Structures are given as C-alpha cells and as structure tokens.
Amino acid sequence: MDKKESQEYLGTPNLMNLPFNWSAGPYLGRWLVELRDNGKLWASRCPKCQRLLLPPRIICGICYVRAPEWPDWVELSGKGKLIEWEKVEAPQMNPSTGKIEPEPYIHGNILLDEGVSFQHYLEEQDVTKLAERARVEVVLKPKHERKGLVTDILYFRLVKE
Amino acid sequence: MANRVAIIGVGQTYHTSKRPDVCIPELCNEAIRAALEDAQLTIKDIDAVVMGNMELFEGRYHQDLWQADYVGAYHKSGFRVTTGGTTGGTLACTAFFCAASGLYDVIMAVTFEKQSEGDSRAGLKTVADPIWDRWISTGAIGTFARLGSWYMKTFGATEEHAALVRLKADRNACLNPHAHLKLHLKTVEDVLKSEMLVPPLRRLDMCPTSEGACVIIVASEKKAKKLSRKPVWVKDWVEVHNETRYNRGDPVSLENLEKAALTIYKRNGITNPRRDISMAEIYEPATWAELVWSEAFLFCEKGESYKLIERGVTERDGEFPVNPSGGVIATNPIGATGLIRVAEAALQLRGDAGPHQVSREVKRTFTTAWGGSSWTVAHLLSKSLD
C-alpha cells in the first residue's frame, strides 16, 4: 500500500446548538395572543386585491400595499374542507429542539370557509378515512395549556355536516 | 441592455455523495484549477472571485472567509451572494454584472455544496417561517409529488412518462464524466420498481444529494476577445423571485418560471423557443419538474411535454436536447447546481462537451436555476457575439 492510500480521512464533529428567540411582531404576535387568550382565529385582508393573508403580515407581497392591523381583520370560523393531506412516516426532526420525533403524523391542507388555506395536523390517523373536500373543524388546546404558539391549535377533526 | 461579456472558462469536480478526502475549500480548489486550465489562465489573471452556496447547509458562517485563500481570492476583490437553490444561477449573474460593469476584466464564480457535512434535510426544513409553519414543513418531496399527480390528472400523462425522463437523464449522465448517478437503467420497469416516496413520486424520480463544486470564468468583451479562442457570449439574464408562499392552495405555481422565460425571450426576439434556441440545461430536481417546467418555458404547448419525451425530441441526439448532461436528476450539489447548467451549456456551445456533446449544432442555449419558493433565474448564451 503506498503512502497516499493509507491516509485516514478524519472529520471534526460539531453538535452545538444556536438558540433563538424570534419576535412575532405586531401582526403575527397579535394573532397568537388572540389564539391563546380568546381562542379566536383571524386573517388580515389586502385592501387592494382583497385576498386574505394568513398569517397576517405587514404587507401584501403581491400588491405591495400595507395591510391593516388588528382589529380590522376577518374572524375565521375554524371550519373548512380538506384539500390534501400527507402522512409523514419518516421520523422528522423537531425544528424547535433539533430532536428526532419518531411518531408518524398526518398533516392536512385545509381551505377555510372564508377562502384562505391553512396547514395543520389532522386528528384522524387512518388515511383511508380521509377524502378530498371532507368537512373539518379546528380543535384548540384547553386554555390553560396554550402558550402563544401555533401549536396551541391541537388539530383539525373530521365533522359530519 | 447590458455591456457584453463572455464565459471564457469552466471547471467542475466530479460529483458524488461524499468526499471525506477533502475539506470544503479544497473541493472548491479542484474546480478552480480545472477552470483555469480550461481557460489557459493563471490565478494572476483573475481580478475578482465571487462565491456562494447554501448558507446553513454546512453550518459555516461567511463561508467565503475560510475559502478565500484556497480559491485565489487573497488580495483580490470578491462578493458572497446566496439565494438558496438558485445560488449557482445567481452567481453566474453576479459574474456577468461584475464583468459588464467595466470595473473588472476577469471574474471567477465559485460554487459548491458538501452536503454530507451538515444536515440538508434540517437545512431545507428551516426554509419555513420559524413561528408559523416550520414545525409542519416536510420539504421538497411533497412539492414534487403534488406536481406529478396534478400533471397526470390534468393532461393524462402517466408514471411511464416520468420514467422516460429518468431514462434519458441516466443515458446522458452515463456519458458525462462529471455526473453523480450513473445507474445504467435499461427499461421503464427499472425505474418503476424503485421505492415509492410519496405517490406518484419514486426515489428515481428525484435528484440525489451530491457533493461537488463548479466554477466559471467570465470576462469583459475586450478581455474575452484577447484571452479566449472560444468565448461563449452572454446574451441576457433574468432573475425572478416572489413573495413567501404560505398557502399551498395551488399545487402548481409556474408564474416565476413563465415570467423568467417570457422576459428573456421577448428581450431577445425569441418567438419559437424550440426553433430559436438550440438546447436547454434546466434545473429539474425531479422528473415531473422537467415535464411541467418544459411547458412553462414554452418548449411546447401545455400538456404536450410528455409527448416530446415519447417522441425523443429532448434526447441528446433529438431536435431540442434538454439536459444532455444528465441534469439535476443525476447530479445535485445544490449551491453549484445552477452554475453547472451554465457551465454545461458553455461546453456544448464550444463543442467541448465530449461524450455527451449533442448531435445538432449548438448556437444558442437556455439555462435556468430554481429554488426558494419557486424562484427562477434564466440565462441566454450564444456562440456568436451578434
């Protein structure tokens, strides 16, 4: 074996975490406060193209106009229909902790009745029971468990109508 | 319209899934040596070095700092530009801007990715808004699965058509000395028996995770004529970004791709792309993307692209070759991927692509990069200056 072939290639591992505390700002922050304290969902509306903005944000990126602040928002019913869903079977990294969460889950893309889509977990874990345009409604965590995070919403569940 | 510039050298490493034998700057150094040799220049001829990659993938902060000595940027000018998946395509634009500015004569663009050194899946997850939807984000596979099922449902294409795209890519990749995956696939069945990820997307419908680097050398008109026997002229370039895509109501968003293509065609008098352009190297991270995006780039009418692949139009020896290099489906070192499209097109225009040189004469090429929330960069290169 010549010298070059016997070279051992080393790596230098690094597992250091970089902590963050991201400000939610007056728009998304208000949305989270309303969710936590009053159990309400809202969307802002672009004053020009009239589309609903979820999450509420400072401008409509398409029309480039400033969006109104709360309370000039549209309250959402939390009801809608399922457009599509995905069963995530491969273990996923929790981006808040960096840890791998092995449990499979289903998340859905829901078109709310007010005309804006929203993505969250589904309660139903059996994909055979899911159908396009199935009616769903939001389920929140109990008030004392809410922390001002998007996950204060527990999931959407199937409803018969 | 901008001052005229030309590509006077290109270089790539070979691409593979892991290069434990080199550190990142050494990997880049391989590519710059290849590019300098190709251009018959030395590092002394270079005025500025511009660099880019996926910022968080290998974790390095201001990666250009560590790289500077290894890529010959010591005591030279330079920029670091990063725009996610489009980085390679954007870096070509950066070099074009620099050369056309009149302030620099010869510029080198250096791009790479060394994905085994970080967690690319985590890197892609953090594209999502940290407060709003990062916790639920699953990355690119879902996007291309939706694209495939939409295309099948809307136009009657089948999984076999996606498999034909893979077969074409693999045939081309097997001829390309730099390509990563060379699978020697024989039949549609070889593709269809690969593992299903999210229906209808199979493992062989997706690009691999690659490591490698790509470099181009760009010069002003005056300098290019002086230094290069085969300059490849840059006709135009365009970049199209967009707002954050929070709501996935529409599974197929083509407006960025369409606008990029239309803008560049309109400005350059291209009315029939398949006639007015000789070939394309497009950024297609999945087979379905090549089918749907070929339509967005107006290579054919809507719903027609699967017929192009059936008829062999986009093959290396076809009427309008698409990705004769094997494309992104075969090789994807993300930060470099967009620049590889430009480098490969330049080789084809020069007639220097070797075993994967296309059969027809190449006069004009269309290249793209894709990333972010469907961001698109496009370039038009030409054999002649006029």
Add this chain to the structure above:
Amino acid sequence: MSRKVSIVAVAQTEYEKAKPAWREAEITYQVVEKLLQETGLSFAEDGTGIDATVTCSSDHWDGRTLSNIPHGEVAGSHLRAEEKVSSDGINAVIYAYLQILSGHYDTVLVVATCKESQTVGYIIENFAFDPAYQQKIGLDFLAAAALQANRYIHKYGITPEQRARVVVKNRGNAKNNPYAQLRKPVSIKDVLNSPVLAHPIKLLEVKPVSDGACGLILAVEEKARKLTRTPVWIAGMGQCYESHYLGDRDLAECDALSLAAKDAYRQAGITDPLRQIDLAEISEYYSYQELLWSEGLGFCHKGNGGKLIEKGVTELGGNLPVNPSGGVLSGNPILVAGTARVAEVALQLMGKAGARQVPKAKTGLAHGTYGPCGQHHAVLLLRA
C-alpha cells in the same frame, strides 16, 4: 465605463439594543417604506420604477435558510429580481452599483437588516473559522480582535488612552445622531475603567449588540437627476480579501484595506486622502480598529493612528472628521454597519446630516469590513 451612478435616497431605523416588537422583515419594511415615500418610486415595471432589489441579511443571524424570503417580500421581490449579498452591507451597495454600471438595471433598492438580539453572536462568529483548525479552540471575532489589538499595540506602541479617545470621540458624536443607539458621551476614564472582555479590549471599546436596518436607492444619472436635487455620486470603489488563517497575517497591518483604498482612490482621482476627503465613516467594531483602518486608508503613516487621534485630526472640527455619526461603536448591527456608513456619508454630502453635519462636505469615504480581524474590506468614495 460610461454610466454615472448616484445614491438618491437613504433611510435608517433607529438602532436599538433590541427590537422585541418587530419581526426582522418588519424592520426591513420600515426602511423600504421611507425610501418609497421619499422618492415617490414604486415597483412598476414600465421603466419608471425600481428595477431590482439587493438585500443583505444572514441565514445564521435570522435562524432561517434563505433569510431573504421574508426580507425580499417586503422589498418588492414579487415576480422581480432580488439578490442577497451575505456579507457586510457595504458590499450590497457596491453590488447595486455594479448592476447599474453593467447597464442591466437603472434603479436598484438596497436594504440590510440584522436583529442581533434574537440569538447569540459569538456562537455564530465561531462558525466562521476553519472547523478542524481554529473553530475548536473557541475563537470568536472578539477573541481574534484581542490578538490583533495586542499585536498592533506591541508593534506600534498604541496606548490605552489613544484607543479610549476613539470611543470618547465617537460616543460624543453619537449624541448628535438621532439613529445612534448609544447617545450618552463617555470620558477617557469611563473607558479605561470599564471591565476587560478580552485583554486588552474593554467593554466600552466594543460595539454593542444592536438591531436595525438601513437602506438606499441607487439610480443611473438620467433617473437620479429627476429623483433628487441632492444626488450623491459614486466616484470610486475598492474591495479586497485578506488571508483567513490569522497566523498567515501580520495582524498589525491591513494590506487588504490599503489595496481596496488604492483602487477606490485611483478611480476617484484621490492622491492625498487627508486633504481631498472631507469626512470618513469607517467600520470600527473595536476601538483600535479606527486607528488601524485610518492607517490602511492612508490618513496617516503606518503606526501613526494613535497620533492622528491625539492631534484631533479626526474630530468633528478637525481636518478629516472620522465617524461624525458616532460610528459602529455607538451601535450598528452586524451586516447593517457598512450600509449605515454609506448612508451616513451620503446624508453628509446631501447636507441632510442635521446636528452632525460636517460643513461644506463635498467628498466622503465609507468603509465596511467583515470577518475576523478585518478579513474583507470595502471602500466607497462618494461626491456631492
């Protein structure tokens, strides 16, 4: 080079130790909104609007792959050209300058944003070093700066008082700058008595943690003349990398800066910077850097940075005022620092610098740097 390029408008947020009320992109928007209002420009694509956007942010500081997604959105990137320069913000300005010179665009918006308060900077800086060689020994930019300060002191006899004078001058200037974060003057004694962070660098000799944004609009001559009565012309530009490994460099020298300045001076016809330049805004992340960078820029001979400040040359009333805004030491975020230097020089040349105005300022110099011990330098020469 046939085109002339001008800065037509600048905007800054107030720089603060934290802006907990706002998301990063909302801070960016505060600046963009001001620029649009001031110029009356829109993102129209008929040739009357802004043609392209250059953002400057960092995936590391924002904790997000593709940090330019939210920043671009509030800076008009929808179905338009946007690029992110991920280094010090002065390079974003230079990038826009090159874009316009190239003839590809006529009007470009530049905006740099950083919210340092939301994460831990020294961890990020540690990720700039070679992972197998210098990262593992825990270097950050402060530790590297301390090595540089010691070498500079040792080689040229720079005194603690001379370094302290930089802080006293800049903090004194900052009281006149409504955007500055630290507006309370300090004395030499305050600086000398502040705690040591990394020997010999003391707390008051280091830039504070800061949040904020700064933006500019650049335009080609024909358009600039219609947009403003006080155009500020870019007269020269230079940029240069230094070696990465600290052991490869004599840290008491800054050759890369001298090379960058040489290019900029040649383009602008500057042969005697001390006499021909009316003011300079230079990036001193640590006190000693203003002295060392002054040498690199040719404001004095090598090793004479300390004497330069002792003689009062760089004071507000001096021959060549340096950092009349209060400089980076008075509080600018990383990345934004270089953009803010350009904006402050532009304000001076427009005659809009208020209480910090340098009288009859016609030619100004802006300097930006990033990397350990100033590994990359950039210099812009501006003229009224």
